[in-house]
Amino acid sequence: MDNIRKVVLVAMYNFHGWYKNPRILITFALSFILCFLLTNKVLQFADDFHTTMQLVEAFVWTFSDSNSILLSSLLLVLLFADIPFLNAGVPFYLVRINRNIWLLGQTLYIILATSVYLAFILGATMLLCENNAFVGNIWSETAAILGYSAAGQATGLSVTVKTLEMSTPYACMGTIFVLMLLYTLLIAFLMLVFNLLKGQIWSVAGVFIFSLYGFLLNPQLIKTLFNWPDQLMYKANVIVGWLSPLNQATYGMHNFGYDLLPRIWQSCAIFAVLLLLSYGIAFYAIRTYNFHFIGTED
Numbered sequence: 001m002d003n004i005r006k007v008v009l010v011a012m013y014n015f016h017g018w019y020k021n022p023r024i025l026i027t028f029a030l031s032f033i034l035c036f037l038l039t040n041k042v043l044q045f046a047d048d049f050h051t052t053m054q055l056v057e058a059f060v061w062t063f064s065d066s067n068s069i070l071l072s073s074l075l076l077v078l079l080f081a082d083i084p085f086l087n088a089g090v091p092f093y094l095v096r097i098n099r100n101i102w103l104l105g106q107t108l109y110i111i112l113a114t115s116v117y118l119a120f121i122l123g124a125t126m127l128l129c130e131n132n133a134f135v136g137n138i139w140s141e142t143a144a145i146l147g148y149s150a151a152g153q154a155t156g157l158s159v160t161v162k163t164l165e166m167s168t169p170y171a172c173m174g175t176i177f178v179l180m181l182l183y184t185l186l187i188a189f190l191m192l193v194f195n196l197l198k199g200q201i202w203s204v205a206g207v208f209i210f211s212l213y214g215f216l217l218n219p220q221l222i223k224t225l226f227n228w229p230d231q232l233m234y235k236a237n238v239i240v241g242w243l244s245p246l247n248q249a250t251y252g253m254h255n256f257g258y259d260l261l262p263r264i265w266q267s268c269a270i271f272a273v274l275l276l277l278s279y280g281i282a283f284y285a286i287r288t289y290n291f292h293f294i295g296t297e298d
Contacts, residue, residue, distance in 0.1 A: 006097050010105020011112060014085050027078040028120055034071060035124040038062045042142075043129055051141040055133040056173040059125040061146065063176055064163070064251040066218075070211055072121060073184045076191075077207055079117060080110070083191050099286045107279065110188045118181055122173070137168050166256055175264060176251045182271035183249035187211075189278035196285035214246025237261065245274070 195203035219236035241261040248267040
């Protein structure tokens with residue numbers, strides 16, 4: 001129990017650094033602006049057709065797209081820019097606890113901070129559409145038009161018939177939230193691992209390279225590289241669905257019973273393995289990590 005208390009204290013100490021921290025304020029301000037820009041298309045569509053929305057639909061249709069997930073995850077570079085959080089109190093903690101407990105505290109902080117960040121994004125999208133939304137757990141008329149009509153398909157939003165017919169708004173929202181959480185946690189742990197092994201520059205560069213890999217690995221690119229005809233696009237979808245963590249975090253890139261894409265539980269299992277592997281590398285790296293503390297805080 002004493003070790004658990006120490007882990008929680010380390011995590012809570014990191015949260016104390018949020019107070020009046022301009023970097024944290026900028027991160028959440030930019031995330032709200034991002035939500036406003038991404039959900040504007042959905043809100044404008046509902047306004048044009050004079051229809052209402054379900055409260056979480058803006059989140060569902062916005063963040064079931066891989067590009068939206070990618071943009072929101074990149075803001076974590078700001079949130080975790082100082083990873084592994086070597087502030088003024090760390091030397092005093094390291095005198096009283098071992099490195100492994102300190103690393104567990106950082107891990108708990110990463111999980112909680114990422115969850116708070118995604119909860120803020122969810123809350124922001126709900127806030128933006130609350131004036132024209134209802135809370136019932138059924139798809140709205142706006143969703144029906146987006147999914148079934150040519151007008152909805154022309155918007156480019158990720159509204160699919162299989163989502164409307166095989167899920168409910170809150171269940172779909174929960175699944176998308178979990179997939180985004182696992183992907184953003186992987187981003188954060190990659191930052192931690194690269195920082196412990198190579199330093200802060202590699203930490204940021206590694207995340208951008210990883211994000212660029214997910215952005216470039218898309219069916220259209222594979223079609224272009226291999227000069228595949230349109231009939232083989234299904235194979236391209238399956239390939240990127242399995243090889244790209246970004247696509248595995250995308251709700252629509254999953255098997256719902258009739259194709260070879262990964263199922264939701266399989267993507268979650270893959271993320272769990274990658275997260276455990278990242279933690280294992282960090283656990284090994286922290287044993288020989290040289291702590292450098294420069295200056296003090298007021």
